[in-house]
Amino acid sequence: MASNPMHQFTVNRIGPEIKIEGIDLSFTNASLFMVISASTILLFLFLGSKEKKIIPDKMQFIVEMFYSFVAKMISDTAGSKAKPYFPFIFSLFMFVLFCNMIGMLPYSFTVTSHIIVTLIMALFIFIAVTIIGFIKHGFKYLRIFVPSGVPTVLLPLITVIEIISYLSRPVSLSVRLFANMMAGHTMLKVFGGFVVSLGVLGGWLPLSFSVALTGLEILVAFLQAYVFAILTCIYLNDALNLHH
Amino acid sequence: MQEDFKTRLKIAKSKIKKQFDNDAEKRGSFMGTAFKLGTELVAAVAVGTIIGFILDSWFDTKPWLIIIFFFLGAAAGMLNVIKAANKMQKEK
Numbered sequence: 001m002a003s004n005p006m007h008q009f010t011v012n013r014i015g016p017e018i019k020i021e022g023i024d025l026s027f028t029n030a031s032l033f034m035v036i037s038a039s040t041i042l043l044f045l046f047l048g049s050k051e052k053k054i055i056p057d058k059m060q061f062i063v064e065m066f067y068s069f070v071a072k073m074i075s076d077t078a079g080s081k082a083k084p085y086f087p088f089i090f091s092l093f094m095f096v097l098f099c100n101m102i103g104m105l106p107y108s109f110t111v112t113s114h115i116i117v118t119l120i121m122a123l124f125i126f127i128a129v130t131i132i133g134f135i136k137h138g139f140k141y142l143r144i145f146v147p148s149g150v151p152t153v154l155l156p157l158i159t160v161i162e163i164i165s166y167l168s169r170p171v172s173l174s175v176r177l178f179a180n181m182m183a184g185h186t187m188l189k190v191f192g193g194f195v196v197s198l199g200v201l202g203g204w205l206p207l208s209f210s211v212a213l214t215g216l217e218i219l220v221a222f223l224q225a226y227v228f229a230i231l232t233c234i235y236l237n238d239a240l241n242l243h244h
Numbered sequence: 245m246q247e248d249f250k251t252r253l254k255i256a257k258s259k260i261k262k263q264f265d266n267d268a269e270k271r272g273s274f275m276g277t278a279f280k281l282g283t284e285l286v287a288a289v290a291v292g293t294i295i296g297f298i299l300d301s302w303f304d305t306k307p308w309l310i311i312i313f314f315f316l317g318a319a320a321g322m323l324n325v326i327k328a329a330n331k332m333q334k335e336k
Binding site for chain 2: 157160161162164165167168169171172175176179227231234
């Protein structure tokens with residue numbers, strides 16, 4: 001068990017088995033860690049915004065930093081029209097960030113290292129952005145598939161390429177987060193296994209590697225949450241401000 | 245004269261340090277965008293191939309559409325990367 005680097009990703013059922021019409025809805029360790037992440041966020045934000053001081057204390061300062069970070073990200077990439085979508089993007093960013101960061105704790109479980117979790121989030125964003133685009137612009141939204149200034153001969157070809165490019169959005173969004181998290185955690189486990197098998201004499205080199213990798217993984221955990229949120233903003237920008 | 249040189253050296257050094265700190269801040273967001281490009285290319289190829297596969301089994305034209313859509317997917321991937329790179333250059 002200890003030597004298998006993929007063992008950390010197994011989903012185990014906690015408590016009784018719940019089955020509704022053949023669909024397994026049991027509470028698993030993945031759901032447990034989603035609940036933990038969500039409640040940590042709520043607790044964190046509650047503690048930070050409990051006393052609304054003019055001169056913030058440490059906790060309030062961190063919460064305000066997160067708020068202004070996301071607010072700046074949205075206004076920089078999607079403009080002022082994207083303001084109503086702030087709650088969604090903020091929750092998305094915080095959820096991905098906290099799932100990644102809680103996954104970095106020993107003995108915990110990384111929810112975002114499962115493609116189904118990231119794919120559902122990415123598909124939700126993709127469908128929502130498409131619907132927003134159609135609501136805001138009607139059938140004119142289809143113009144994003146027809147770039148301006150293209151010769152008529154090439155137009156069908158370019159349109160097909162643009163459609164494939166559009167459809168690849170949820171795939172790249174979800175695969176990026178999932179692959180980074182899974183690869184990082186597998187690598188940490190492999191180096192940890194080296195420490196054990198090389199013992200006191202040779203284990204120091206992989207140990208130093210895994211210390212460095214842990215630092216890198218924390219960076220990646222933040223960066224992937226950031227990229228996930230900023231790409232959502234970019235897609236939202238394409239839907240809100242039609243350029244062609 | 246000696247003192248004058250020392251203060252000038254100090255000012256120059258602090259300027260370089262400031263520049264370096266600024267770059268370190270930017271480097272974080274650059275890394276974020278750099279992580280983006282690789283998957284952007286691969287995802288479009290995968291999506292193109294899957295579309296080709298599905299259309300092939302609909303129209304019974306194996307293996308022509310999968311080949312065509314593989315190349316269209318590759319083109320879409322390059323388009324994705326070019327778009328992302330253009331965006332990065334604009335942000336600079």
